Amino acid sequence: MTIKRMDNVGIVVDDLDETIDFFLELGLExxxxxxxxxxxAGRVTALGDQRVEIAMMRTPDGHSRVELSRFLTPPVVADHRNAPVNALGYLRVMFAVDDVDNTLERLSKRGAQLxxxxxxxxxxxxxxxIRGPGGLLIGLAQELS
Incomplete structure (x- = not known):
């Protein structure tokens, strides 16, 4: 076996503090x-001289992480937040939640929209x-018993 685990999913954001608060409300740590x-860092990403502020968010079970990145330099060059869900390369993250309705109610206070x-x-x-901060697409799934 060559893969041990998936370490994290990375998302580039324009407002790191707002996005952290949103994911905290969702239940990440x-x-x-x-x-x-x-x-x-520039050698890893092929972006040359870069400055990126990151925040690592962890799911309560400790198994999954979302890395939020806000690029200071170089500037962001593309924006696909308004692309339809079926756009090539489009990213969405799905979270399992206890109660979709309660989660929607809490996240709507932070600007989330269905x-x-x-x-x-x-x-x-x-x-x-839902669309979260900056238009991020996030899926919510409530398993029914």
């Missing part, structure tokens, strides 16, 4: 914040997509 800069509607898939799940 802030693992840490750091400034990533220097010649080594992208479509809450639907039920058979007797298994209630599902929805």
């Amino acid at each position: 802030l693992e840490g914040r750091a400034m990533i800069e220097g010649e080594w 992208a479509g509607e809450v639907v039920q898939y058979k007797d298994a799940y209630r599902l929805c997509y």
